[in-house]
Amino acid sequence: MRVAAIQMNSTDDRDRNLAVADRLVRAAAADGAALVVLPEKWSVLGTPEQLADGAEPLDGPAISWACATARELGIDLVAGSIVERVEGREKRSNTSVHVGPDGEIRATYRKVHLFDVEVGGRVYRESDGEEPGEQLVCSELTAGGEPVSLGMGICYDLRFPELFRILALRGAQVVTLPSAFTLATTRDHWEVLLRARAIENQCFMVAPNQIGVSPPGNRSGGRSLIVDPWGLVLATAPDAETHVAAELDLARLAEIRARLPSLANRRPGAYAWPKAAL
Template sequence: MTWVSVVQLGSGADRGANLEAIEKSLRTAAGAGSAFAFLPEASIYRGPYDPAYVEADDGPALRRIAGLARELRLAVVLGGAWTPSGDAAHAYNSCLVFDRSGRIAARYRKVHLFRLDRTDEPADDEAAFTAPGDDTAVVRAGDITLGLSICYDLRFPALYRNLAAAGATVLSVPANFSAYTGPAHWEALLRARAIENLCYVLAPAQIGTDSTGFSAYGHSLVVDPWGTVVARADDAPAVLTVDLDPEAVRVRRNELRSLQHDRPDVYAHPARIEELDG
């Protein structure tokens, strides 16, 4: 059994205030006995792109989180932060996993970049300031194997099948999910990813409207391997602490062997196109 905490934040452009909120949440998680704390996307800074807020591993905000992980003996999954890509105009959106010594033990750079085009409104286009990653990652951690992703990745089920095939039993989906799409899509997609892959899904989220006018949906969730929501937040800051049972994943995968019935050899070929009125 592994206790974990899923953190919901209302981060903004004030990095100092954000880091104070992060520290408070991590101390709450540690006090609850959690081995892991999961922070949402854009935890350190949520606002207009600014190269000054792109941090290498030894940057001040990342050092502070590393120090908290070390002090609290708590593994921390920082859901998304800008890290250098080699192009000052386009940073990576990176999920960083800190171990209990404060070391960055794993990283994942967001592969799918969000874009939303609504009539008569400027496009929300993450690619305007973000470089896409080009690989996937899982983290072995005792009784669980953690598959990493970020927010908009949620809409691409092949990514999560890739993670499950690599051994993931828990899927991490830190998010700054749009309040426009969230009411219709957020819970449905998270439950679908859990059901498809017979995995736990942990989804820490942002709330509120940032200084660019982007509004986040919140409603952080924990979903079990059968698709049942076992913990949820509303639209306020929160720390959800739950106990993950690796045996639940094993039992469900033994009952329903869909992961073993995948046919990637078939899916690799384009679908045959037939004409009804040929």
């Protein structure tokens, strides 16, 4: 199964972002990708005010384009994440959408872990304008032939291994992680964490990242990655708006899980969460 990760330098200009996404998704499909994944907040990325202005419902321009394009190209498309406006809610959601090759929405995942941190000299407070999701989500890929189980995460989720272990225990073979990782954390943590999640859970990780500067001067680090269940990097993006692609060997995944059965060797009865919280 061939997959592709799309790397973008999204800004607050939605029309421009949609045009770039359309060009790169089509290039990835022409490269043979049956699954294409866009980065986090690919349709609008900017200040809190710009994100609020660019928020849209699931039947808005971004996901409508994703549905039409997936159907036209006959691919599974994970439309990164968008800033979703939900009727009746004051705050927005950071929402990843899986669209099947028939153009229908197969799964919707709302980011569970919000990025409330200080890093690289900047303070980020996603919770000021967004609310966390409450459910972990698996879907199913069909464009490549045989069904493949898909787990879904977004960016900061990468630092919470529990999420990925649960997805693996639910059968996820491929996990997508659309991201806008900061420049500082991309340099020092991005590849290490992605390879660790792939090794721990014996799954493929497809992780498209934002690259470059977005308003109000935030910098994302690029280096979009595709990683195999042994932790080997199959593809890395250069510092540009582009796509990278790789073949996923599902037979190798099954062999790794059979020969080094760490998922099967778990002992849930011995695990207990400490009562004292940090």
